[in-house]
Amino acid sequence: MYHCKQTGQFLHKDHLLKLTTSNYCNEAILNASGTIFAVCSGFGKCGVSVVRISGTQASLVLKKIGQMRKLPKPRTAVYRRLVNPDLKEPIDRGLVMWFPGPASFTGEDTVEFHVHGGPAVITALLTALGTIPDLRHAQPGEFTKRSFMNGKLDLTEVEGLADLIHAETESQRIQALRQLEGDLHHLYGDWRTRLLKCTANVNAYIDFSEDDNIEEDILDIVNREVQSLMNEIKAHLSDNRRGERLRDGVQVAILGKPNVGKSSLLNAITQRPAAIVSPVPGTTRDVVDISLNLGGYPVLLSDTAGLRETPDAVEQEGVRRAVSRAGKSDVQVIVLEAQIFASQQRSLKEIIHIHFQELGISLTQNNEETTEGADCSDKVVQGSDVVVVLNKCDLIELDTLQKPIEDIDGIRVCILSCLTGEGMEKFLNILTEKVKDMCGSPSAGSPSLTQVRHRTHLTQCLHHMVLYGERTRGGDIVLAAQSLRRALGELGRIMGHVTSEDILDVIFRDFCIGK
Ligand SMILES: Nc1nc2c(ncn2[C@@H]2O[C@H](COP(=O)(O)OP(=O)(O)OP(=O)(O)O)[C@@H](O)[C@H]2O)c(=O)[nH]1
Numbered sequence: 001m002y003h004c005k006q007t008g009q010f011l012h013k014d015h016l017l018k019l020t021t022s023n024y025c026n027e028a029i030l031n032a033s034g035t036i037f038a039v040c041s042g043f044g045k046c047g048v049s050v051v052r053i054s055g056t057q058a059s060l061v062l063k064k065i066g067q068m069r070k071l072p073k074p075r076t077a078v079y080r081r082l083v084n085p086d087l088k089e090p091i092d093r094g095l096v097m098w099f100p101g102p103a104s105f106t107g108e109d110t111v112e113f114h115v116h117g118g119p120a121v122i123t124a125l126l127t128a129l130g131t132i133p134d135l136r137h138a139q140p141g142e143f144t145k146r147s148f149m150n151g152k153l154d155l156t157e158v159e160g161l162a163d164l165i166h167a168e169t170e171s172q173r174i175q176a177l178r179q180l181e182g183d184l185h186h187l188y189g190d191w192r193t194r195l196l197k198c199t200a201n202v203n204a205y206i207d208f209s210e211d212d213n214i215e216e217d218i219l220d221i222v223n224r225e226v227q228s229l230m231n232e233i234k235a236h237l238s239d240n241r242r243g244e245r246l247r248d249g250v251q252v253a254i255l256g257k258p259n260v261g262k263s264s265l266l267n268a269i270t271q272r273p274a275a276i277v278s279p280v281p282g283t284t285r286d287v288v289d290i291s292l293n294l295g296g297y298p299v300l301l302s303d304t305a306g307l308r309e310t311p312d313a314v315e316q317e318g319v320r321r322a323v324s325r326a327g328k329s330d331v332q333v334i335v336l337e338a339q340i341f342a343s344q345q346r347s348l349k350e351i352i353h354i355h356f357q358e359l360g361i362s363l364t365q366n367n368e369e370t371t372e373g374a375d376c377s378d379k380v381v382q383g384s385d386v387v388v389v390l391n392k393c394d395l396i397e398l399d400t401l402q403k404p405i406e407d408i409d410g411i412r413v414c415i416l417s418c419l420t421g422e423g424m425e426k427f428l429n430i431l432t433e434k435v436k437d438m439c440g441s442p443s444a445g446s447p448s449l450t451q452v453r454h455r456t457h458l459t460q461c462l463h464h465m466v467l468y469g470e471r472t473r474g475g476d477i478v479l480a481a482q483s484l485r486r487a488l489g490e491l492g493r494i495m496g497h498v499t500s501e502d503i504l505d506v507i508f509r510d511f512c513i514g515k
């Protein structure tokens with residue numbers, strides 16, 4: 001595909017051929033041309049580094065630097081002495097590989113040099129490449145952008161590739177790989193094909209319904225198909241943000257009154273002194289964020305300031321930030337001191353509810369519309385998203401406790417000691433289970449929605465399909481057809497069939513140079 005600056009659209013090669021007489025398309029060809037090079041294996045001292053060259057001059061570069069009269073067998077590693085063609089001086093010995101287009105990652109002629117991964121070797125090779133006319137250093141993500149432009153990957157696959165490179169946990173890797181291998185491409189592609197057929201049928205109905213060449217019930221068939229597509233898209237959208245949570249990490253906030261051991265809990269989970277611990281109430285002021293891998297799932301764990309009324313302006317700001325983080329988090333870990341539980345006659349349920357009231361936290365029933373998108377200041381949490389921790393159990397006689405420690409109203413409750421480590425394993429299992437539940441299994445079932453961008457386009461797509469239904473019922477079939485075309489456009493935008501350069505810049509800038 002080529003970008004057309006004047007229309008802001010991307011054109012397939014076939015389409016472009018029909019338009020080659022116009023100036024802007026020639027300009028589009030120029031935009032996509034040029035031979036680029038970059039290290040694609042990361043920097044730093046290592047055994048082997050890979051330098052990739054893509055574009056029309058790639059074969060010439062291989063012959064010059066690899067000192068070869070003719071090109072090697074495609075996709076076969078050949079051991080060569082590499083030289084600077086200008087200075088005729090050796091650079092290194094390494095493997096060279098030749099990938100003629102279109103059967104290459106970018107779809108263009110591509111060469112790879114696998115050389116020793118030392119900074120001086122890399123610098124010498126890049127310097128030699130820089131002296132060859134018409135070669136230039138690649139921009140971040142430019143190899144992948146070419147792959148997209150040449151129709152090798154659609155935008156969902158490009159995003160899958162970026163996620164795979166950034167994946168830090170096993171579950172993120174599995175989800176990203178599924179996306180790169182085309183799971184979303186097939187799902188959205190299937191919806192697009194079916195919607196395209198609906199649009200074509202409605203247009204045919206508008207154009208030919210007065211002739212008798214068209215099936216009588218064609219509109220009923222289209223309406224049923226549109227309804228079924230809407231149901232599928234709605235089901236895909238109402239996934240509790242599983243894929244997005246897995247991609248971005250589940251946010252877990254540790255909350256509670258001052259001095260109950262919140263920072264101690266963060267340190268115990270991360271097994272390092274990440275936050276300051278002291279017997280002085282109000283020690284933590286700012287939110288302390290730590291990324292961690294919990295059973296293969298990504299988590300962003302936040303320690304917060306103790307919640308209390310205070311005249312201290314700095315502490316007030318800390319409390320405000322804690323409340324805000326509580327509203328944005330997926331899981332709230334609420335810490336109490338176990339002594340309260342041991343010293344009071346009240347039941348655990350009463351103690352928890354009174355404690356929540358004192359913290360200004362109100363609980364909603366499971367599955368009610370809750371914190372998502374709600375104003376953070378209202379501290380509304382859903383029971384199933386809460387874990388209550390009774391900390392400092394080393395200070396009470398556990399054996400003499402008359403009351404059971406059990407889950408209350410969907411809230412998981414555990415008792416532990418950050419000091420001795422007692423109960424920590426059970427708590428971590430509960431937390432991991434919760435995080436897994438929120439993300440689902442990345443390898444099972446239909447592919448998850450992974451990006452806000454997809455959610456926005458699918459929501460718009462649904463909106464246009466609803467409009468289609470209203471307009472058909474109102475008898476305005478021409479406007480209804482327009483709604484279907486718009487719905488189709490939204491699906492096309494997710495996959496990158498029609499998109500603007502701004503969107504592409506946002507997507508490709510996340511890549512490193514060399515990818
Ligand atoms: N005995 C005992 N002491 C603990 C335990 N956990 C924390 N502490 C102590 O409790 C005090 C407060 O701990 P922190 O972790 O700083 O408490 P916090 O909730 O972060 O306090 P703020 O930041 O002030 O809100 C420190 O003196 C800790 O050593 C525990 O399990 N047992």
Ligand SMILES: [Mg+2]
Pocket residue numbers: 262263264275276277283284303304306
């Ligand atoms: Mg603290």
